[in-house]
Amino acid sequence: MFGLVDANSFYCSVEQVFDPALRGKAVVVGSNNDGCAIARSDQAKKLGVKMGQPLHEIPPHIRRQLHIRSANFGLYGDISGRVVGILRDLFPKVEVYSIDESFVEFPVGNRMEVAHEARSRIERWVGIPNCVGIGPTKTLAKMANKIAKAGAGIVDLADEGVRAAHLARFPVEDVWGVGRKFAARLGAEGIITAGDLVKADSETLRARYGVVLARTQAELQGVACSDLQEAEPDRQQIVCSRSFGREVVELEDVQQAVATFAINACEKLRKRSLQAGGVWVWLNTNPFKPDAPQYHPSKAMSLISASADTREVLRMAQALTRAMYRKGYRYKKAGVGLLDLTAGDSHQGDLFSGVDPRSAKLMEVLDAANRKFGRNAMSFASSAWREKTKPQWSMNQQHLSPAYTQKWSELLRVR
DNA sequence: TCTGGGGTCCTAGGACCC
DNA sequence: TCTGGGGTCCTAGGACCC
Numbered sequence: 001m002f003g004l005v006d007a008n009s010f011y012c013s014v015e016q017v018f019d020p021a022l023r024g025k026a027v028v029v030g031s032n033n034d035g036c037a038i039a040r041s042d043q044a045k046k047l048g049v050k051m052g053q054p055l056h057e058i059p060p061h062i063r064r065q066l067h068i069r070s071a072n073f074g075l076y077g078d079i080s081g082r083v084v085g086i087l088r089d090l091f092p093k094v095e096v097y098s099i100d101e102s103f104v105e106f107p108v109g110n111r112m113e114v115a116h117e118a119r120s121r122i123e124r125w126v127g128i129p130n131c132v133g134i135g136p137t138k139t140l141a142k143m144a145n146k147i148a149k150a151g152a153g154i155v156d157l158a159d160e161g162v163r164a165a166h167l168a169r170f171p172v173e174d175v176w177g178v179g180r181k182f183a184a185r186l187g188a189e190g191i192i193t194a195g196d197l198v199k200a201d202s203e204t205l206r207a208r209y210g211v212v213l214a215r216t217q218a219e220l221q222g223v224a225c226s227d228l229q230e231a232e233p234d235r236q237q238i239v240c241s242r243s244f245g246r247e248v249v250e251l252e253d254v255q256q257a258v259a260t261f262a263i264n265a266c267e268k269l270r271k272r273s274l275q276a277g278g279v280w281v282w283l284n285t286n287p288f289k290p291d292a293p294q295y296h297p298s299k300a301m302s303l304i305s306a307s308a309d310t311r312e313v314l315r316m317a318q319a320l321t322r323a324m325y326r327k328g329y330r331y332k333k334a335g336v337g338l339l340d341l342t343a344g345d346s347h348q349g350d351l352f353s354g355v356d357p358r359s360a361k362l363m364e365v366l367d368a369a370n371r372k373f374g375r376n377a378m379s380f381a382s383s384a385w386r387e388k389t390k391p392q393w394s395m396n397q398q399h400l401s402p403a404y405t406q407k408w409s410e411l412l413r414v415r
Numbered sequence: 416t417c418t419g420g421g422g423t424c425c426t427a428g429g430a431c432c433c
Numbered sequence: 434t435c436t437g438g439g440g441t442c443c444t445a446g447g448a449c450c451c
């Protein structure tokens with residue numbers, strides 16, 4: 001039997017853990033640059049703030065009632081780890097599905113009891129309110145969790161009679177695997193609830209919507225098509241991209257942003273002991289200004305041999321950027337992707353140049369220094385790191401909470 | 416003034432191979 | 434009356450997830 005444990009309004013709940021004055025208030029966490037709402041507390045939802053809604057579209061009289069925080073992903077990741085730790089103590093198998101939800105396997109025995117224990121430990125020990133959904137497939141556990149969010153806290157759909165009653169009432173667009181596009185098409189065919197989807201003809205569904213939705217249907221029927229994935233599969237690509245706080249015009253500024261993203265991406269790459277076979281860079285002007293000249297170039301290139309050396313990736317990223325940059329555009333966003341990832345211990349040699357044995361050592365020293373002395377204690381000049389003035393493109397984060405759990409200097413003070 | 420970031424999988428079509 | 438058959442690999446686009 002599968003369970004899904006999902007934190008309520010996770011990012012907002014984390015902010016409320018460290019700032020009790022926010023509890024019971026309408027809290028909204030904004031995306032990078034404080035652009036959109038990416039999490040809302042119940043009170044903020046009641047005020048009508050929608051997921052992904054641009055904050056500047058919220059009417060002023062509503063906005064005045066909101067407590068806005070800038071996204072503090074380092075903090076959220078840290079708290080997420082503590083929640084997962086509790087789950088690993090209680091369940092034989094745990095699949096960390098996202099930063100705020102995990103699938104678990106229920107051992108034989110009293111499920112309600114274990115679910116209750118998990119739920120209350122997370123709430124008491126970490127301070128994060130959460131719900132538990134239980135079902136014979138992951139899709140049904142997801143559905144159970146959604147139903148639990150309405151108030152019950154824990155919902156078990158193992159019983160077929162109970163399940164049928166819920167399926168008949170559950171909107172098809174809320175089913176895991178049914179997005180906006182599919183929901184609209186299904187609706188036009190008269191498939192409105194999860195129960196309708198269960199009863200639909202499988203062959204027709206497969207032909208019209210593909211195997212993914214056919215699998216979702218099977219899962220809703222109680223046939224498990226997806227098992228717990230305890231070990232995280234190796235990444236296929238690693239991407240780092242940001243919208244700029246301001247539009248940027250000069251090549252040098254664009255290059256600095258791209259360099260910063262490349263450095264970040266390489267750090268993630270080495271953390272997973274992977275190496276990249278290719279590098280991909282793209283630039284974007286501001287799509288929300290359709291009257292301004294638009295340009296969104298994208299270019300990828302293979303490295304001569306797979307590498308995890310930031311210097312090599314930087315060289316390539318800079319060359320790609322130089323090749324794509326055109327004067328006269330106002331750039332708003334850029335990104336760097338690392339492609340064709342392979343395990344760090346396998347290596348396809350290069351016939352002509354060979355591998356510099358000092359490269360791995362140098363990267364080790366770099367990473368160790370940054371672990372010990374803090375992020376970016378040591379970096380690359382091309383990112384304009386350590387410049388006195390903030391770079392042109394840096395993010396707006398006007399409402400950033402402290403790194404309570406990651407920096408000694410920002411530790412919470414209790415009077 | 417202000418509009419997120421990071422992923423996955425599937426499918427269709429084209430190029431190319433024998 | 435009439436065009437071979439069976440593959441692979443790559444790319445772009447579309448759907449989905451958080």
